[in-house]
Amino acid sequence: MAKITLRVVRKPNLMKKKHTSISVKEITKASFETALPKKPSADNVTLDGGRINSSSWVKLLLLGTGAYGSVYLGTSKSKTHHTGDRAIKTAEISHASSLMDEGRIMIRLQSPFIVRCYGDEIAREGYSTQYNLILEYCSGKTIADLIEDNHGELLESEAKVFARDVLSGLTYIHDRNIVHCDIKPDNLLLSPTAVRFRSTGYLTKIGDFGLAMEKGSVEYGNGYGHKRGTTRYMSPELIGHGFVDFGADVWAFGCTVLEMLSGATVWGEYGDLAFDDWVNLIGHSDRMPHVPAWLSKEALDFLSRCLERDVNKRWSTLELKNHPFVLL
Structure with missing residues (x-):
């Protein structure tokens, strides 16, 4: 399972060790189908006209890495609608099933006490296709x-x-x-x-x-x-x-x-x-x-x-x- 954990890059912690999240979850196409809207799976991506556009975001700084993806500080490419910095949680599309599930939950949560999700995108980046989850950037760390x-x-x-x-x-x-x-x-x-x-x-x-x-x-x-x-x-x-x-x-x-x-x-x-x-x-x-x-x-x-x-x-x-x- 693709599990990406947000980690802020910082000096080694001498007081405590990192704790790794585990899961024995098996991703299936039926996941969440009774309660959440349909989204494309990592194995069956279709877009309008069959084209995959480049990302709408510029990734400025690597904030953390996980087993199957990374989190970046990003900013919008749009010159007319500056939205401020965002955290871009990204995974190569073939390993993005878990991240897609995460997005399907987060996108409908609207609370000041939950990291906000602003949407997602499937974009061509270099020679790969990435799934990007656009999240609120919390600059105060953890x-x-x-x-x-x-x-x-x-x-x-x-x-x-x-x-x-x-x-x-x-x-x-x-x-x-x-x-x-x-x-x-x-x-x-x-x-x-x-x-x-x-x-x-x-x-x-x-x-x-x-x-x-x-x-x-x-x-x-x-x-x-x-x-x-x-x-x-x-x-x-x-x-x-x-x-x-x-x-x-x-x-x-x-x-x-x-x-x-x-x-x-x-x-x-x-x-x-x-x-x-x-x-x-x-x-x-x-x-x-x-x-x-x-x-x-x-x-x-x-x-x-x-x-x-x-x-x-x-x-x-x-x-x-x-x-x-x-x-x-």
Whole structure:
């Protein structure tokens, strides 16, 4: 599966290691057909007149790379309608099925807490044909960068603001039956804004929907058989039994808030494990991520609601939005 993860190119992180997203998803032409509009597949591209035009965008700077594609800072070629910089997520057309699925989800999401998708294109670039997804460019990097730049934990007051933003974004997509499946600090992008609107100076936006699933789609089925995400952020029911539901996002969100508050990588005391070891640790043991005792009572209680092993007892995003930890 073509999984492209937005990565901001920066100096090596000495505090934590990169975490790779995985998926056992099989791309089929039936994916999302019950809920989303039809789009051309990577294997059957047809355009008006049979012509494939050159891209409408100039790629200025490589922002990150993935296994099957790249993300560039881009600007429009149009001299009459300057739209500002965009992030161009691109893959060679024969490897673009996953990116197309991502575009089909993102293009209908309109929330200030979700990275905006402005459309897509199939374009001839050099000797290859590329599928380009045109996204909002968030110049403030990511939550992962912010943790690194602060050499560890963020102030609790800052973490609360970021957490509220992410909860708003998650509530929005869950209301639309979408499970993100890969919430983590690297996929939470920061968009600079006036301090009078956000004390941190940033608005947090959820990005990278490459592993997202829509409940009710053919691909989703009954929710089982989908081990996908970044291992150390996967919930017990997801990594242990392959069950995808909204609770998986809540668990991953709890791991992310824990990293913001503690400055330490979740499950970091176990180092880098093989996949089967992650399954045993998270999915089939009674162990929990280490939560520092010095956190405030509100923070400790909030994390306990997110990091609940029993998915039926784990709080929803709506419940979490009313928790004292994130209330203004």
